[in-house]
Amino acid sequence: MTKQKIPAVPSIRRLPSYLHLIRQAESEGCEFISGTLIAKELHLEPIQVRKDLAITGIVGKPKRGYPVEQLIAAIEHFLDWDNKKNAVIIGAGNLATALTGYQQFKAHGLNFVGAFDTSPDKIGKQIHGVTIYHIDELAEQAKKHGATIAILTVPSEFAQESADCVVKAGIKAIWNFTNRKLKLPDDVVCQREDLTSGYAILCVMMNE
Amino acid sequence: MTKQKIPAVPSIRRLPSYLHLIRQAESEGCEFISGTLIAKELHLEPIQVRKDLAITGIVGKPKRGYPVEQLIAAIEHFLDWDNKKNAVIIGAGNLATALTGYQQFKAHGLNFVGAFDTSPDKIGKQIHGVTIYHIDELAEQAKKHGATIAILTVPSEFAQESADCVVKAGIKAIWNFTNRKLKLPDDVVCQREDLTSGYAILCVMMNE
DNA sequence: TAGATTGTTAATCGATTAACAATC
DNA sequence: TAGATTGTTAATCGATTAACAATC
Numbered sequence: 526m527t528k529q530k531i532p533a534v535p536s537i538r539r540l541p542s543y544l545h546l547i548r549q550a551e552s553e554g555c556e557f558i559s560g561t562l563i564a565k566e567l568h569l570e571p572i573q574v575r576k577d578l579a580i581t582g583i584v585g586k587p588k589r590g591y592p593v594e595q596l597i598a599a600i601e602h603f604l605d606w607d608n609k610k611n612a613v614i615i616g617a618g619n620l621a622t623a624l625t626g627y628q629q630f631k632a633h634g635l636n637f638v639g640a641f642d643t644s645p646d647k648i649g650k651q652i653h654g655v656t657i658y659h660i661d662e663l664a665e666q667a668k669k670h671g672a673t674i675a676i677l678t679v680p681s682e683f684a685q686e687s688a689d690c691v692v693k694a695g696i697k698a699i700w701n702f703t704n705r706k707l708k709l710p711d712d713v714v715c716q717r718e719d720l721t722s723g724y725a726i727l728c729v730m731m732n733e
Numbered sequence: 734m735t736k737q738k739i740p741a742v743p744s745i746r747r748l749p750s751y752l753h754l755i756r757q758a759e760s761e762g763c764e765f766i767s768g769t770l771i772a773k774e775l776h777l778e779p780i781q782v783r784k785d786l787a788i789t790g791i792v793g794k795p796k797r798g799y800p801v802e803q804l805i806a807a808i809e810h811f812l813d814w815d816n817k818k819n820a821v822i823i824g825a826g827n828l829a830t831a832l833t834g835y836q837q838f839k840a841h842g843l844n845f846v847g848a849f850d851t852s853p854d855k856i857g858k859q860i861h862g863v864t865i866y867h868i869d870e871l872a873e874q875a876k877k878h879g880a881t882i883a884i885l886t887v888p889s890e891f892a893q894e895s896a897d898c899v900v901k902a903g904i905k906a907i908w909n910f911t912n913r914k915l916k917l918p919d920d921v922v923c924q925r926e927d928l929t930s931g932y933a934i935l936c937v938m939m940n941e
Numbered sequence: 942t943a944g945a946t947t948g949t950t951a952a953t954c955g956a957t958t959a960a961c962a963a964t965c
Numbered sequence: 966t967a968g969a970t971t972g973t974t975a976a977t978c979g980a981t982t983a984a985c986a987a988t989c
Contacts, residue, residue, distance in 0.1 A: 533980070537937050538930040545912055559946065567914050572982060575947070587947045587988045605936045619831035626827050629912065629929050674935070698939045700932070704753055704837065706775050716935040720926065721837050722746040724908070727882070727924040728813045729745055731906050741956070767970065780958060783971070795964045795971045 536577045537604075542567055543577065544600045551593045559590030606633040611672045613696070615687045616679035617642040617657045620702060624676060625653040638670035660687070664694040676700045744785045745812075750775055751785065752808045759801045767798030814841040819880045821904070823895045824887035825850040825865045828910060832884060833861040846878035868895070872902040884908045 546566055550558045560574040567574075578591060581599035585591040601607045614621045617640040624630065625637050637655045642648065647657050658666055666672075675691040677684060677699060684703035691699055692713060699715045701707060709715055754774055758766045768782040775782075786799060789807035793799040809815045822829045825848040832838065833845050845863045850856065855865050866874055874880075883899040885892060885907060892911035899907055900921055909915060909925045917923055 532937060534934060535980070537933050538927075541927065541929040541933050542912070542914070561946070570982065571946085573980090576981080579948075585947055588945050589989075590946070603937075604933050605940055606933075610936075610939075619827070619834050623827035623831045624928075627928070630932065633929065633932065635932070673939070698935060700935055704750070706750070714935065714938040714941075716931050716938065718928070718931045719746075719749065720832075720835070721749040721841065723924050723926045724838065724841065724843070725745050725749050725812050725814075726742060727906060727908055727922065728818075729740060729811075730922040730924065731818075731881070732813055733922075743956070769970070778958065779970085781956090784957080787972075793971055796969050797965075798970070 532580055532603075536580055539567075539569070539573075539577055540581075540600055540604060543574070544597065544604075547593055547597055547600070551597060555593055557586065557590040558593050558596070560585065562590070601633075604633070609634045609636055610674055611636050611638045611670050612674040612676055612700075613638060613663065613667055613670075613672045613691075614640045614655070614676045614678060615642075615660070615663070615691065616640075616677065616683075617644075617647050617652060618678060620678040621676075622652045624678065625655050635674070638672055639666045641666075660690060663690050667694040667696055672696055674698045674700060676702065678702045681705050740788055740811075744788060747775075747777075747781075747785055748789075748808055748812060751782070752805065752812075755801055755804055755808070759805060763801055765794065765798040766801050766804070768793065770798070809841075812841070817842045817844055818882055819844050819846045819878050820882040820884055820908075821846060821871065821875055821878075821880045821899075822848045822863070822884045822886060823850075823868070823871075823899065824848075824885065824891075825852075825855050825860060826886060828886040829884075830860045832886065833863050843882070846880055847874045849874075868898060871898050875902040875904055880904055882906045882908060884910065886910045889913050 543563055546563055547558055560578060561571045564571040564574045578596070581596065581603050583591055583596050583599045612635055614625060614637060621640055625640070640652055640655050640657045641660045641663050642657055643660050648659050650657050673696065675696045677687055679687045681703040684701070684705040685707060688699060688707045688709060692710060697713050699707065699709070699713060701715055701717045704719055704721060707715060751771055754771055755766055768786060769779045772779040772782045786804065789804065789811050791799055791804050791807045820843055822833060822845060829848055833848070848860055848863050848865045849868045849871050850865055851868050856867050858865050881904065883904045883906070885895055887895045889911040892913040893915060896907060896915045896917060900918060905921050907915065907917070907921060907923045909923055912927055912929060915923055
C-alpha cells in the first residue's frame with residue numbers, strides 16, 4: 526500500500542551502458558568515476574546520468590564522483606544481475622545460437638539450461654553446450670533445472686503456441702524475439718524485442 | 734527553414750507492429766481496419782494508434798476505420814521500406830547468420846550484399862547466400878554493390894575500428910549491435926541495438 | 942582555499958491521454 | 966437514423982533539463 530517508486534524504464538535501459546563503462550574504468554584502476562565523464566563518453570547530459578545513478582542508492586562525492594566498486598555492485602544488484610537465473614530457449618535456430626553464445630548474458634547471470642525445438646534432426650544436439658530437447662519435454666526439463674525465464678526465438682507463426690507451452694511449464698517471464706504480441710496471464714511478465722523497430726528508426730533517420 | 738515536423742521516435746517504433754497486424758487483416762480480405770481494433774490487439778490506447786497513424790497522412794473513415802491497402806503502402810513509404818537498400822554486415826558470426834537469415838528484413842527492403850570478417854577460414858564461404866569477404870575489401874565491395882547500410886556484429890572490442898572502416902568506405906548509416914558507443918562523423922547516422930538493455934528491463938520486471 | 946561535482950528542487954519539454962464535435 | 970469511429974484541440978503525465986546550494 527506504500528506508494529511504490531516505479532523505476533523509469535528509460536533509466537533502466539541506460540544502466541547497462543553505464544555499467545559497461547564503469548567496469549572499464551575499474552579495470553583501468555579507477556576508484557571513482559564522475560557522472561560528467563560518463564555523460565561525455567555516452568553523449569548524454571550529466572544531470573541525466575546523475576538522476577539515473579540515483580536510483581541505485583549510491584551517493585557520490587563532490588569533486589571526485591561515484592565510488593566505482595560500490596556503483597558496479599549497486600547497478601548489478603538493482604538489475605538483479607548478481608543473481609543467477611536459469612533460462613530455456615524455445616526455437617533452436619540461428620538466433621538461439623547467437624544468444625546462447627553471447628558472453629554478455631552469461632556474465633550477467635543468465636544461464637541456459639536447455640533449448641527446445643520440434644525438428645527431429647536438431648534434438649539431442651547441442652548449441653554452445655546447451656542440449657536441444659523436444660518441445661514436449663519443456664515442462665519436465667524446466668522444472669528439473671529450475672528455469673525462470675523463457676526466450677522465444679521461434680518463427681512468429683508459432684509464437685503464441687510456444688508461449689502457451691511456456692506458461693504451462695510454470696515459467697513466469699518471457700523474452701519474446703518474435704514480432705507477435707502474446708496473449709498471456711497477468712502474472713507472466715514479457716519483454717518483447719522487436720528488431721524491425723530499430724531498423725525502422727534507422728530507415729527514417731537515413732532520410733533526413 | 735520551415736519548422737520541420739520531426740516524427741516521434743516512440744511512434745516510429747510502433748509502426749512495424751501496426752504494419753504487421755494490418756498485413757494480416759489484408760490477407761484475411763479486410764478492406765478497412767479500425768484504430769480501435771489495432772489498439773485492442775496490441776494492448777494500446779485507441780487514441781495513441783490514431784495519433785501514430787496520422788503521421789502517415791492516411792485519413793480514416795468514421796465508423797469503418799482506415800483503408801488497409803492505402804495504409805500499408807503509406808506506412809511502408811514512411812519507413813522507406815518500399816525502397817531497396819543494400820547492406821553489408823561486419824562480423825560473420827552467429828548474429829550475422831541470424832540477421833542475414835531473418836526474412837522480415839528482406840521483406841522490408843534490406844538486401845545483404847556482403848559479409849566481412851578477418852578469420853581466414855570464413856572468407857570465401859557464404860552465410861544464407863551472402864559471400865564473406867576480408868574486411869580489407871570492404872570499401873571496394875561496398876562501392877561495387879552500392880551499400881548504404883553497415884550492420885555491426887563484431888565483438889565489442891573491435892566495434893570502433895570496424896566503424897572506422899565503414900566510415901572510410903563511405904557508408905553513412907550504421908546499425909550497431911555491439912555494446913559500445915561509437916565515435917562517428919556528424920553525417921553518419923547510427924542506431925544502436927542493445928540486447929542487454931531489454932534483458933535489464935525483464936530482470937527488473939521479474940522482481941515486482 | 943578554489944572549483945569541480947554532487948543532490949535537490951523547480952522548469953521545461955514532449956508524449957500520452959482525455960474530451961468532444963464531425964461524419965459515414 | 967443511431968452509433969461507432971474519426972481527427973482536433975486541450976489536459977495530463979512523466980521524463981529531461983536547468984538552476985543552484987552544499988561539499989569535498
